[in-house]
Amino acid sequence: xxxxxxxQTTNRAGLxxxxxxxxxxxxxxxCGHDAITSQIINAYYNLGIKPWEVxxxxxxxxxxxxxxxxxxxxxxxxxxxxRMPALATGVAMANHTLNIIGVSGxxxxxxxxxxxxxxxxxxxxxxxxxxxxxxxxxxxxxxxxPTADAGSKSKGGRANDMRPIDVxxxxxxxxxxxxxxxxxxxxxxxxxxxxxxxxxxxxALLDVISPCVTFNNHExxxxxxxxxxxxxIRIHELDLIPHFEPIEVVGEFEPGQMREVRLHDGSYLxxxxxxxxxxxxxxxxxxxxCVQAEERQEFLTGLLYVETDRQDLISGLNVVDEPxxxxxxxxxxxxxxxxxxxxAELA
Numbered sequence: 001x002x003x004x005x006x007x008q009t010t011n012r013a014g015l016x017x018x019x020x021x022x023x024x025x026x027x028x029x030x031c032g033h034d035a036i037t038s039q040i041i042n043a044y045y046n047l048g049i050k051p052w053e054v055x056x057x058x059x060x061x062x063x064x065x066x067x068x069x070x071x072x073x074x075x076x077x078x079x080x081x082x083r084m085p086a087l088a089t090g091v092a093m094a095n096h097t098l099n100i101i102g103v104s105g106x107x108x109x110x111x112x113x114x115x116x117x118x119x120x121x122x123x124x125x126x127x128x129x130x131x132x133x134x135x136x137x138x139x140x141x142x143x144x145x146p147t148a149d150a151g152s153k154s155k156g157g158r159a160n161d162m163r164p165i166d167v168x169x170x171x172x173x174x175x176x177x178x179x180x181x182x183x184x185x186x187x188x189x190x191x192x193x194x195x196x197x198x199x200x201x202x203x204a205l206l207d208v209i210s211p212c213v214t215f216n217n218h219e220x221x222x223x224x225x226x227x228x229x230x231x232x233i234r235i236h237e238l239d240l241i242p243h244f245e246p247i248e249v250v251g252e253f254e255p256g257q258m259r260e261v262r263l264h265d266g267s268y269l270x271x272x273x274x275x276x277x278x279x280x281x282x283x284x285x286x287x288x289x290c291v292q293a294e295e296r297q298e299f300l301t302g303l304l305y306v307e308t309d310r311q312d313l314i315s316g317l318n319v320v321d322e323p324x325x326x327x328x329x330x331x332x333x334x335x336x337x338x339x340x341x342x343x344a345e346l347a
Contacts, residue, residue, distance in 0.1 A: 032184030032210030082113025
């Protein structure tokens with residue numbers, strides 16, 4: 001007797017969801033990092049980016065194990081503590097055709113790797129930079145990290161007496177051109193933020209509040225699931241229309257009016273122009289919101305800042321169209337005459 005099975009759904013690249021998965025996770029059951037991994041898989045699948053066109057890099061920490069669990073056919077490199085941004089910059093220089101995603105943690109990026117983080121933001125390196133932020137060092141038993149909020153209590157009951165580093169505010173100040181904050185317990189919004197980050201040309205920084213279920217999910221913690229759900233404030237509703245074909249709203253419409261826009265899958269998106277809304281292209285508004293949120297000990301989630309007309313690192317360096325890593329030796333090795341000219345100019 002023949003057994004029939006339903007055809008497996010594929011995306012625009014002809015690949016199934018399984019093609020975007022990795023090894024089974026070894027993180028603690030319920031870890032917020034696994035929720036981030038799930039949405040990374042969904043985002044790349046939805047956008048139809050082939051896994052082997054992606055380079056995934058990471059540093060050290062629970063979060064930096066995550067690339068093992070997605071895109072098993074992507075290029076990958078797990079580096080030393082805090083040095084993920086340097087790896088990503090090297091990949092971008094060697095092969096600018098790759099889609100780069102770096103996964104880091106609050107300790108990896110806001111402590112030992114702060115210098116690397118700073119210069120990656122100011123250079124506008126073309127990459128998705130994810131910080132899985134749980135406010136603790138999970139691999140070393142839950143000490144406070146630099147992003148832990150003042151007054152937050154550890155599992156042992158001690159209160160943190162230091163002010164936190166706001167990686168989103170820092171990224172906006174330094175020059176990142178896509179900055180957002182998500183919550184691992186809010187998968188719909190996180191997916192949209194990820195899709196927008198992947199589609200962005202430049203540094204896309206996503207700070208994702210990702211509670212540590214073992215060391216930082218207790219009463220008194222400001223990075224727990226309960227606290228995040230109670231104090232999360234969405235600054236807007238998000239959606240992403242992939243740039244497959246242009247979609248336009250027909251006709252002009254005034255604030256308060258609604259228009260229906262047909263999408264590529266045949267569904268309709270209802271667009272309503274608000275009377276007053278947050279402008280994510282305003283650097284000053286974004287920084288002011290970050291300061292207000294810290295004062296109120298709230299989590300602002302959504303797209304905080306975006307800038308689309310600034311050159312990224314590769315464009316600014318005027319790199320040739322072909323990836324440098326694939327150029328033959330005769331094209332990258334200067335001739336004696338060229339070296340003599342360079343030395344004469346330096347004399």
